[in-house]
Amino acid sequence: MRRLERKYGPALAVVGVHSPKFLNEKDTESVRHAILRLSVGHPVVNDRDFRVWRAYAVRAWPTLMFIDPEGKVIGKHEGEFPPEPFDRLIGEMVREFDDRGRLDRRPLDFSPERPSGPTPLMFPGKLLADEAGGRLIISDTGHHRIVVADLNGTVRQILGRGLAGLEDGPADAARFYQPQGLALDGETLYVADTENHAIRAIDLARGNVTTLAGTGEQLMGERIGGPPLESRLSSPWDLTLVGGTLYVAMAGTHQLWSMRPGTSRIGPHTGNGREALVDGPLAEASMNQPSGLSNDGGLLYVADSEASAIRMVDPKPGGAIRTIVGEGLFEFGDRDGAGPANVRLQHPLGLTWHDGRLYVADTYNHKIKRLDPRTAECRTFLGSGEPGHHDGPGVAARFSEPSGLTVAAGRLYVADTNNHAIRVADLDGGAVTTLKLSGLEPPPPA
Numbered sequence: 001m002r003r004l005e006r007k008y009g010p011a012l013a014v015v016g017v018h019s020p021k022f023l024n025e026k027d028t029e030s031v032r033h034a035i036l037r038l039s040v041g042h043p044v045v046n047d048r049d050f051r052v053w054r055a056y057a058v059r060a061w062p063t064l065m066f067i068d069p070e071g072k073v074i075g076k077h078e079g080e081f082p083p084e085p086f087d088r089l090i091g092e093m094v095r096e097f098d099d100r101g102r103l104d105r106r107p108l109d110f111s112p113e114r115p116s117g118p119t120p121l122m123f124p125g126k127l128l129a130d131e132a133g134g135r136l137i138i139s140d141t142g143h144h145r146i147v148v149a150d151l152n153g154t155v156r157q158i159l160g161r162g163l164a165g166l167e168d169g170p171a172d173a174a175r176f177y178q179p180q181g182l183a184l185d186g187e188t189l190y191v192a193d194t195e196n197h198a199i200r201a202i203d204l205a206r207g208n209v210t211t212l213a214g215t216g217e218q219l220m221g222e223r224i225g226g227p228p229l230e231s232r233l234s235s236p237w238d239l240t241l242v243g244g245t246l247y248v249a250m251a252g253t254h255q256l257w258s259m260r261p262g263t264s265r266i267g268p269h270t271g272n273g274r275e276a277l278v279d280g281p282l283a284e285a286s287m288n289q290p291s292g293l294s295n296d297g298g299l300l301y302v303a304d305s306e307a308s309a310i311r312m313v314d315p316k317p318g319g320a321i322r323t324i325v326g327e328g329l330f331e332f333g334d335r336d337g338a339g340p341a342n343v344r345l346q347h348p349l350g351l352t353w354h355d356g357r358l359y360v361a362d363t364y365n366h367k368i369k370r371l372d373p374r375t376a377e378c379r380t381f382l383g384s385g386e387p388g389h390h391d392g393p394g395v396a397a398r399f400s401e402p403s404g405l406t407v408a409a410g411r412l413y414v415a416d417t418n419n420h421a422i423r424v425a426d427l428d429g430g431a432v433t434t435l436k437l438s439g440l441e442p443p444p445p446a
Helices: 002-011 028-037 052-056 083-099
Strands: 016-018 044-046 061-068 073-078 127-130 135-140 145-150 155-159 179-183 188-193 198-203 208-213 236-242 244-251 256-260 266-271 292-295 300-304 309-314 322-326 350-354 358-360 367-372 377-382 402-408 411-416 422-424 432-434
Touching: 002 083, 002 244, 028 044, 028 179, 061 083, 073 083, 127 179, 127 402, 127 411, 135 179, 135 402, 135 411, 145 179, 188 236, 188 244, 198 236, 244 266, 244 292, 244 300, 256 292, 300 350, 300 358, 350 402, 350 411, 358 402, 358 411, 367 402
Parallel strands: 016 044, 179 236, 236 292, 292 350
Antiparallel strands: 061 073, 127 135, 135 145, 145 155, 179 188, 188 198, 198 208, 236 244, 244 256, 256 266, 292 300, 300 309, 309 322, 350 358, 358 367, 367 377, 402 411, 411 422, 422 432
């Protein structure tokens, strides 16, 4: 869509209609955050009661409606789309209505305000603690860069120029595009460069960035993989390393992919690409926009976001995937308990394994929950459930759509995304504070 908007400019007026699935998505302030976080360049209607959805007989997310300059619907498309056919179609429409003198090229007046928060971050998505090295690595997603600090917030490195793009090279020249998940192997940092549909590798000792996998174009066809630099990816959202294998939460294809860095192939590992909650053998199971990954040294744990589920994967040949909590695409809420039928989450985006338990970023509930993967008991650990920014005792603290977690030195670090902050909680007492980042400034304007 961005490509088409750039090409046709004011000849193409795009208006987004947000018809929410999740309860949190009905809130206009949440929609505003999403518009800013995703750099949406057109106005969006919050269709919280599905009035527009019903008026246009919409049946699926996403749906494109083509409306001519006189207000008549002249076309409809359901589902994801490759840009090329629509480029030709819109080009024909523009020429036709230009020839008839019916095209109004006055631009829509849409200038969203820039977000601001208590730190120089913008919508941090994921983070990774390296306790042995005393490092906290942050995906400063909205600023298209990676920040490396010590565990107390003193910044050591800034990786990336701070402008969206796909460029390798030295840290001050390289470009990312809304990076998310991180994985560390010695001094090599792997980055899920989400909007570039790529996996990047950073030599932290030298500050040099290279592309490990992906072409920069989104995968729209067969999900078969191949040589890493020749294979298209689709919204890689998180990463984890087990036994020298890099696992990728490929949110856009509803799968986990895998590769061994330095080898000649990347491809599907778990999931058949169908969006559903189906357990079983790795190649036969189905997933739902997996967006968070962690491991206990052997098993993988997945935040299967669209199903509001947490899954467990045995990655070995002949392994399988099993759901710990969650029951399906439309089974969500905020309920503590034990077992799939008694626990409800709402679009969790992140999780981390520590000392036999999982800490889950229950994103749309604005909470952090603690889950025992053996018993499936899940309880609120941090957060009142009301969006906001408030430090203090665990269940009195407030977060705003937290989406990344990591643990080091007895502390849980939280990427508190819509608050543009990193929060820190003591694992024993649960008291929450906001991490002060010293030595960090926003990137200069383009």
